Amino acid sequence: MGSVSTSPRWRSRSSGTAARLPAEVGGSLLRRLLAPGAAGTAGLAAVVLVALVSPEHPGHYPVCPTYALTGLYCPGCGGLRAVHALAHGDPGLALHRNLLVVLAVPFVTWAYVAWVRRRVLARRARYVPGPAPVLAVVALGVVFAVLRNLPAFGWLAP
Numbered sequence: 001m002g003s004v005s006t007s008p009r010w011r012s013r014s015s016g017t018a019a020r021l022p023a024e025v026g027g028s029l030l031r032r033l034l035a036p037g038a039a040g041t042a043g044l045a046a047v048v049l050v051a052l053v054s055p056e057h058p059g060h061y062p063v064c065p066t067y068a069l070t071g072l073y074c075p076g077c078g079g080l081r082a083v084h085a086l087a088h089g090d091p092g093l094a095l096h097r098n099l100l101v102v103l104a105v106p107f108v109t110w111a112y113v114a115w116v117r118r119r120v121l122a123r124r125a126r127y128v129p130g131p132a133p134v135l136a137v138v139a140l141g142v143v144f145a146v147l148r149n150l151p152a153f154g155w156l157a158p
Contacts, residue, residue: 051087078158
């Protein structure tokens with residue numbers, strides 16, 4: 001295993017001075033927090049909407065196009081219902097609605113907090129993922145979609 005510092009995806013802490021920072025990291029604190037603030041506000045508004053307007057009742061949200069066209073559950077099917085259950089403090093029901101969405105919440109939250117922290121401290125990301133982690137997430141979604149449509153894994157269906 002090679003040293004962390006030899007990997008091209010890892011950047012040295014000392015390599016970024018204020019003059020070398022990209023434009024989106026430099027500038028005033030308010031300017032640096034504009035993108036994370038907008039994304040956080042949009043995400044929070046979406047969760048509040050799903051918490052207030054139940055996806056359990058038909059007609060409030062669009063039907064999943066994959067399910068409507070094929071009758072198969074996609075990796076996101078049941079995601080709105082899982083978020084609704086989490087917003088109402090029912091993690092058991094949320095896990096039943098969409099296991100993948102519930103398991104993704106801590107990772108998405110961590111990534112968002114890390115993004116805000118980097119912006120507050122005016123730092124660049126030290127790790128830039130290559131194609132392997134992205135392909136792993138896509139493969140996880142595909143495997144989850146296949147399993148939840150098999151009779152033996154009916155407990156994964158929303």
